[in-house]
Amino acid sequence: MKQTGIKKKSTFNQNLPFLIMCLPVMFYVICFKFLPLFGMVVSFKDYNYIDGIWGSPWVGLKHFEFFFSSNDVYHILGNTVGYFFLFYIVKTICSIAVAFMFYFVASNKALKYYQTVYTLPNFISWVLVAYIAFTLFSSEYGMMNTIIEAFGGEGISWYSEPKYWPVILLFFHVWQAVGMNCIIYYAALMGIDESLIEAAKLDGANLRQIIWHIMIPTITPIISILAILAVGSIMTAGFGLFYQVPMDSAALYPTTDVIDTYIYRTLVSGNMGQTSAVGMFQSLVGGFLLLTVNGIVKKISPDNAVF
Amino acid sequence: MNKRNKTAQAFLNIYLALSTLLFIIPFVIIISTSLTNESVVMRYGYSPIIREFSADAYKYVFKNGQNIVQAYGVTALFAFGGTLLDNVIMALCGYSISREKFTYKKWIVYPLIFTMIFHGGLAPTYLIYTKVFGLKDNILVYFVAGMVSAYTIFIYRAFFKQVPVSLSESAELDGASEMQIFSKIMLPLSLPTFATYSFMGLMTRWNSFETTLYYISDKKLYTLQYLLQLILKEAEFIKQSMQLVPGSVQAAEIPMETVKFAMCVVAAGPMVAIFPFFQRYFSKGVMVGAVKG
Numbered sequence: 001m002k003q004t005g006i007k008k009k010s011t012f013n014q015n016l017p018f019l020i021m022c023l024p025v026m027f028y029v030i031c032f033k034f035l036p037l038f039g040m041v042v043s044f045k046d047y048n049y050i051d052g053i054w055g056s057p058w059v060g061l062k063h064f065e066f067f068f069s070s071n072d073v074y075h076i077l078g079n080t081v082g083y084f085f086l087f088y089i090v091k092t093i094c095s096i097a098v099a100f101m102f103y104f105v106a107s108n109k110a111l112k113y114y115q116t117v118y119t120l121p122n123f124i125s126w127v128l129v130a131y132i133a134f135t136l137f138s139s140e141y142g143m144m145n146t147i148i149e150a151f152g153g154e155g156i157s158w159y160s161e162p163k164y165w166p167v168i169l170l171f172f173h174v175w176q177a178v179g180m181n182c183i184i185y186y187a188a189l190m191g192i193d194e195s196l197i198e199a200a201k202l203d204g205a206n207l208r209q210i211i212w213h214i215m216i217p218t219i220t221p222i223i224s225i226l227a228i229l230a231v232g233s234i235m236t237a238g239f240g241l242f243y244q245v246p247m248d249s250a251a252l253y254p255t256t257d258v259i260d261t262y263i264y265r266t267l268v269s270g271n272m273g274q275t276s277a278v279g280m281f282q283s284l285v286g287g288f289l290l291l292t293v294n295g296i297v298k299k300i301s302p303d304n305a306v307f
Numbered sequence: 308m309n310k311r312n313k314t315a316q317a318f319l320n321i322y323l324a325l326s327t328l329l330f331i332i333p334f335v336i337i338i339s340t341s342l343t344n345e346s347v348v349m350r351y352g353y354s355p356i357i358r359e360f361s362a363d364a365y366k367y368v369f370k371n372g373q374n375i376v377q378a379y380g381v382t383a384l385f386a387f388g389g390t391l392l393d394n395v396i397m398a399l400c401g402y403s404i405s406r407e408k409f410t411y412k413k414w415i416v417y418p419l420i421f422t423m424i425f426h427g428g429l430a431p432t433y434l435i436y437t438k439v440f441g442l443k444d445n446i447l448v449y450f451v452a453g454m455v456s457a458y459t460i461f462i463y464r465a466f467f468k469q470v471p472v473s474l475s476e477s478a479e480l481d482g483a484s485e486m487q488i489f490s491k492i493m494l495p496l497s498l499p500t501f502a503t504y505s506f507m508g509l510m511t512r513w514n515s516f517e518t519t520l521y522y523i524s525d526k527k528l529y530t531l532q533y534l535l536q537l538i539l540k541e542a543e544f545i546k547q548s549m550q551l552v553p554g555s556v557q558a559a560e561i562p563m564e565t566v567k568f569a570m571c572v573v574a575a576g577p578m579v580a581i582f583p584f585f586q587r588y589f590s591k592g593v594m595v596g597a598v599k600g
Binding site for chain 2: 143
């Protein structure tokens with residue numbers, strides 16, 4: 001923004017109204033976002049209720065050592081990172097495919113219907129998704145077992161068999177996300193200049209060539225931006241899906257336990273130090289990755305960087 | 308632009324129409340099961356088809372639904388009230404950091420960015436909320452949790468940045484204070500964006516259960532979603548919430564399975580039905596954010 005004239009530095013009085021406007025937000029940020037950062041010191045302490053945050057004894061890296069040497073760490077980190085890649089790749093492919101399909105639908109009315117229905121799952125909570133999953137997978141009355149038994153098979157105890165759940169969770173994740181996620185790709189496709197496509201058709205391009213040479217390149221920058229933005233959340237699998245849908249069934253932990261559910265359970269057990277340590281690990285990895293990736297992107301093409 | 312080929316369109320539409328079933332049938336199963344006779348459900352399981360209609364489940368829910376009414380009250384209060392409050396203070400902040408005049412804005416922007424990168428984590432947050440601010444079993448915790456999102460503030464900033472400076476300058480010349488400029492000119496201008504992000508916030512708050520899970524043990528302060536998940540997980544809870552003595556004749560007569568789903572429909576139904584109507588504004592708003600952010 002070019003400013004004509006001399007750029008004055010505002011006086012304090014001129015700044016004051018704005019400072020006051022920011023006061024509620026800053027008060028909140030200081031109290032509820034920054035103060036907890038100091039509370040992270042508990043990661044290095046054996047917190048107990050009586051001594052409080054400051055009085056509890058110092059134990060250094062004990063909590064971190066405990067976590068990384070435990071048996072759980074393999075499946076927790078494995079699940080967290082594994083689901084990240086699984087979810088992200090499948091979700092992106094499906095969203096793009098759906099966006100293309102929406103693009104080619106001729107009838108506006110039909111398109112509106114599809115879009116509304118596809119985004120429906122985005123409005124419901126994970127608790128509702130858990131209900132839906134329950135109608136399908138309940139051992140006694142669930143539809144899956146009803147269908148299996150109708151074909152003469154034996155009903156499966158879904159909530160006790162870990163091996164089915166990566167697929168189940170993947171399905172619900174994509175089911176929930178594809179509606180909203182495809183919008184950005186669809187918008188990009190709609191943004192393609194029609195004359196470009198007309199010109200290509202005149203030059204004899206068939207559909208496959210149009211898709212490959214015009215549409216895909218339009219989408220590629222979006223894919224990379226979204227991927228970069230997503231990297232920072234590799235350690236944050238999300239609590240809702242993994243806690244609610246498997247109904248917190250301990251038998252399923254080998255494939256459904258992620259770092260967020262582990263942190264929650266540790267909190268409930270009262271071990272503040274441990275909870276804080278694992279949470280700190282999660283936060284540090286995420287923050288570090290975000291800054292690193294952002295830094296790399298800044299070097300390559302500054303416009304796409306987030307910070 | 309679109310393939311006008313009739314066969315291709317037919318295939319595409321059939322495929323898409325069939326796929327929409329995937330999104331509709333789950334809801335149908337829940338609604339149908341709640342309207343089915345309990346003994347039929349016990350014989351044939353959950354199903355999207357109503358084999359034998361029965362409104363018994365709903366009768367029980369409405370007769371003994373104090374829990375749900377209470378939860379509706381709590382949830383509505385902090386979902387609507389909280390979201391409005393959130394967005395007003397975030398818009399205020401976003402507006403001020405968009406002003407060239409505000410030369411101290413670095414003091415606001417950098418801390419906000421920092422909160423986007425690092426967070427305290429569950430345990431430290433829990434300790435501060437409960438020990439320092441006494442938010443355990445306190446209704447205020449619903450307002451505090453998730454009140455400020457740096458990301459949203461930056462969206463507001465992006466919006467206000469592209470409002471012409473001449474607008475505020477001429478208001479200044481007329482003697483308006485900054486607050487007046489904001490409330491009389493800027494905020495009304497931002498209504499589409501404000502409404503969009505308020506709606507997103509409303510939906511998030513309405514659907515949340517984590518805050519109750521972490522901080523609340525007082526039944527009177529349960530949110531709808533938390534109540535729902537209790538109902539799903541614990542059959543005993545249904546009996547208790549119906550204020551019936553477990554083991555009594557009445558308790559044994561409750562159509563347990565169908566009541567579960569009836570409660571689900573009553574508690575979640577209204578909002579699920581309403582939200583999609585605002586979906587079109589939702590996606591427009593998201594795009595504004597994507598382009599400007």
